[in-house]
Amino acid sequence: MTNPEKKHLDPERAQARRDQVLNAAAICFARSGFHGASMAEISKAAGMSPGHIYNYFDGKDSIIAAFVERDVERIAEKLLRMGQQEDVVQAMLDNVESGVTENLDPKIWSIPLEISAEAARNPKIAALLQDADRRSRQHLRENLVKARLQRGIQTSDAELDGRVEAIIALFEGVSLRSLKHPDLDKKSLIAACHLALKPLLFDE
Template sequence: MPQVERDGIAERSCLERTRNESRRQQVLQGATQCFCRHGFHNASMAEIAKSAGMSVGHIYHYFESKEAIIIAIVESQQQEVLALLDQVERSPGSLADALLAEAARGVDGCMDVASTALMLEVLAEAARNPKVAEVVQASDLVLRRRMREVLTRAMGRADPASVPGIEDRIESLFTLFQGIPVRAIRNPELDRERMVRIVHDTIRWILREPA
């Protein structure tokens, strides 16, 4: 096969993958809107298709079920957090300062009602559906592993085992950020600046050296 023809096939294949990924993201955005508005079980594929701007048949080309869509949402959220942690590690200065600098943005995301509604729908489905629960728990394992690496380096250590209470520190941080969305719904008067201050104090506590 001539090189020009091979290059043409490779280019078309790349374009097709890009187009497919764009379509998948279009479905996920439409599904997210429907899940937040109607809940997972009340959102029909027809409504998701309408929100995504495509036919139901076209959606099934990318996702075999609503369950597959919610699993893809979990995986997408995982990639967002991993990308954020990568960005933190690339930041100039200390990792501790970078974590503190990202705290405000983290609080803003946690206090977004739409994001919280989606999180609660995912967790509710995980409580009922073993397959979704497996994906959620596997994702949590990946994020805890990555956070373990970040915190270890932020404290100037080479080995996580050398950080006293490393697992407690990780759970404290995750519990804080995963609890803010619930508080924001239960208490709509929750003050953003106070939450940022609490998060800053907690991060400093997590990064403290033991007495």
Template sequence: MKEKSKRQTDPALAQARRDQVLCAAADCFRRKGYHGAGMAEISKTAGMSAGHIYNFFASKEAIIESIIEQDMEKVFSIFQEYEDQPGDLVTILLDGLDYAVDHHTDVNQGALDLEMFAEAARNDKVAEQLRKSDCYAREKMRNLLLSERSLIKDLSATELESRIEVMFAMINGITLRKTLNPHVDKATLLLALRPAMRVLLVPF
């Protein structure tokens, strides 16, 4: 008697389905907030049954964790580009501000980020994931600034950490500024952001 062979799941299709759910969930969280967006809403937006979604994610919390992990993968990709790109590190990082400002002035991305931060204030698991992501990004920046191409590689550990914190505060703060002042544009932000960031990337 022949054994029934199990249907093999196509990894590419499974990943596409996961991405479909994450995209739908992000849209729902932006529009209705984390608590206002139930699995039924996510299911409807994704165009698949809630049961199908549970094949990929155990809960809404797991969906949020995966969204944060996606952001970490983007951060890895960006910093990898910085590492691989030849030339002056200060110029490379200053040029990278174009992407950073685009990302943090994107209205949809900003709404999602603010919702994540709000959920982190009351959900320890989400807070831990966001802190892990931030720690990872700071580590990647630290490695760049300690590399041979860096002009500030010889700074004390305390001063280096201070500069990284201020860099990240400036970049992350753009989301809040765009929320409070929707009319602020990329050119205006970069006009002061580039020279301010340059100061932090060279010895005082």
């Protein structure tokens, strides 16, 4: 009898299978919500048997954990690229348009919003989100320190923390505005976010 764990000896294949499940779960969560989507529905959308899926995920909570981790990695990669630029302030300002555009895209924000709603009810998911947020805040904080030092600005820890929270709130709020006001003027929003971000980055 074939050992189902053998597939994990091929990391690329295992990751492809995991991605296949996550893509199917994203469709099911968007359509039915976290509680409405069953593992049977996800397995059907993924084209796998439920037993096959359990080789990669213990259940819906572990699928959510994978979504959270994938989002952290996406954000960390963007922040790392910005932090490696010669002028970090300009790099962060240049990212405003793509940041707003991403947060206006339901394909990007719908699952995080669904997970946030679940976190309000599920302490395990809340803990996952809080850990992910801590790591993302740290990456952003490191960039903000670099950006301000490049301008010769020394900043207290408390002030840095406040500015980091404000920057995150600015971009996370875009998704909710998109949900409530889908016809908002994207161009004017990008311009306004650009103006709002400048003093948070380098005003004393």
